[in-house]
Amino acid sequence: MxxxxxxxxxxxxxxxxxxxxxxxxxxxxxxxxxxxxxxxxxxxxxxxxxxxxxxxxxxxxxxxxxxxxxxxxxxxxxxxxxxxxxxxxxxxxxxxxxxxxxxxxxxxxxxxxxxxxxxxxxxxxxxxxxxxxxxxxxxxxxxxxxxxxxxxxxxxxxxxxxxxxxxxxxxxxxxxxxxxxxxxxxxxxxxxxxxxxxxxxxxxxxxxxxxxxxxxxxxxxxxxxxxxxxxxxTARSRAVRAKHAAAARRIFEAKHPECQLPPAIPPASAWNLLVRGAAPLIGSRAEAAGAFVDRIIPRLPAAVGRKLVALLVEASAVAGYRRPDAASDVF
CATH class of the missing domain: 3.90.550.10 (Spore Coat Polysaccharide Biosynthesis Protein SpsA; Chain A)
Structure with missing residues (x-):
């Protein structure tokens, strides 16, 4: 230019x-x-x-x-x-x-x-x-x-x-x-x-x-x-960004099929099964789910709050990857 x-x-x-x-x-x-x-x-x-x-x-x-x-x-x-x-x-x-x-x-x-x-x-x-x-x-x-x-x-x-x-x-x-x-x-x-x-x-x-x-x-x-x-x-903004980023990963994978990335959908384990199960519940509601988590984590012990935010972020990423066309939350 x-x-x-x-x-x-x-x-x-x-x-x-x-x-x-x-x-x-x-x-x-x-x-x-x-x-x-x-x-x-x-x-x-x-x-x-x-x-x-x-x-x-x-x-x-x-x-x-x-x-x-x-x-x-x-x-x-x-x-x-x-x-x-x-x-x-x-x-x-x-x-x-x-x-x-x-x-x-x-x-x-x-x-x-x-x-x-x-x-x-x-x-x-x-x-x-x-x-x-x-x-x-x-x-x-x-x-x-x-x-x-x-x-x-x-x-x-x-x-x-x-x-x-x-x-x-x-x-x-x-x-x-x-x-x-x-x-x-x-x-x-x-x-x-x-x-x-x-x-x-x-x-x-x-x-x-x-x-x-x-x-x-x-x-x-x-x-x-x-x-x-x-x-x-905030948990809200982090969840929405995780969802957008996971949707964008699909573009990368289509462009570079030869590149070996870690799996987008986590392999089976007790925690990952929980993440997978939460993903459909979040769906297109990452922003609302994040706002809810922000409201309750001040009342939770730090260790519990950390796990709850991690579940939200990881499930939002799975939801965004599974449905990249639905990753339309505004952050």
């Missing part, structure tokens, strides 16, 4: 008079109703260390002008450009527009709810030496103080990160997400994110797998683990 089209407008910092070749890294930030999240992110970019390579931040505002374009366009501490969609198109479209407009050799994706450290850009760039790679920094989720976070969210986050670092090198592509980077040559080889992923989930896993399949080393960099102001802070 180049220039301005009737579909979106691109704004480049008027103070940026240096040639594009000077930009080493481009940070692409997709944002939707991000006015409350962007200030902390902008502040983090403003204090990148003195050894940070020259960079630009390309913010793609996905169809809702909540003040985000003006906030980014007023930024004068580093180079910014904004792409503004006149209507909501989804995260994949925002990522693709930002990557197509980026000018750097290292293309960094940074979600708008992250708070990068002062060496964030320098470390992403350094990780691509001496050869192009696909680089992942995990989220370190920071939760609002909810009962969901206390009994389930924080523990699930710790276990997820531990599992990621223990994963075999050949499976690390599964952790591709909102804190990652590629060399331009890898982007030009693999191409854009797949617009077939329209709701929530698996567009990242798909991209990571395509990088892996194209022969690029996918590496986790522990020093790039970044605070993440997590959005799923």
């Amino acid at each position: 180049s220039g301005e089209s009737r579909h979106e407008r691109i704004r480049q910092d008027a103070a940026d008079t240096q040639p594009p070749e000077d930009v080493v890294a481009s940070v692409v930030v997709p944002t939707f109703r991000g006015i409350d999240r962007l200030p902390a992110l902008m502040d983090a970019f403003a204090v990148q260390g003195p050894d940070s390579p020259a960079f630009e931040v390309v913010v793609v505002v996905d169809g809702v002008d909540d003040g985000s374009p003006a906030l980014v366009e007023a930024e004068d501490r580093f180079r910014t450009r904004t792409i503004v969609f006149p209507e909501n198109r989804g995260r994949v479209a925002a990522l693709n527009a930002g990557l197509a407009a980026a000018r750097g050799e290292i293309l960094i994706r940074c979600d708008d709810d992250l708070v990068p450290g002062p060496d964030y850009i320098a470390e992403h760039v350094a990780a691509h030496s001496p050869s192009p790679r696909a680089v992942i920094g995990l989220y370190r989720n920071e939760y609002a103080r909810t009962r969901y976070a206390e009994v389930y969210g924080q523990d699930a986050d710790r276990r997820f990160r531990a599992g990621a670092y223990e994963a075999p090198v050949e499976l690390r592509w599964r952790y591709w997400a909102g804190n990652c980077s590629v060399h331009r040559s890898a982007y030009e080889t693999v191409g854009e994110y797949d617009p077939a992923y329209r709701l929530y989930g698996w567009e990242d896993v798909d991209y990571g797998y395509r990088l892996h399949r194209a022969g690029f080393e996918v590496m986790l960099v522990p020093s790039l683990e970044t605070p993440h102001r997590v959005a799923a802070v």
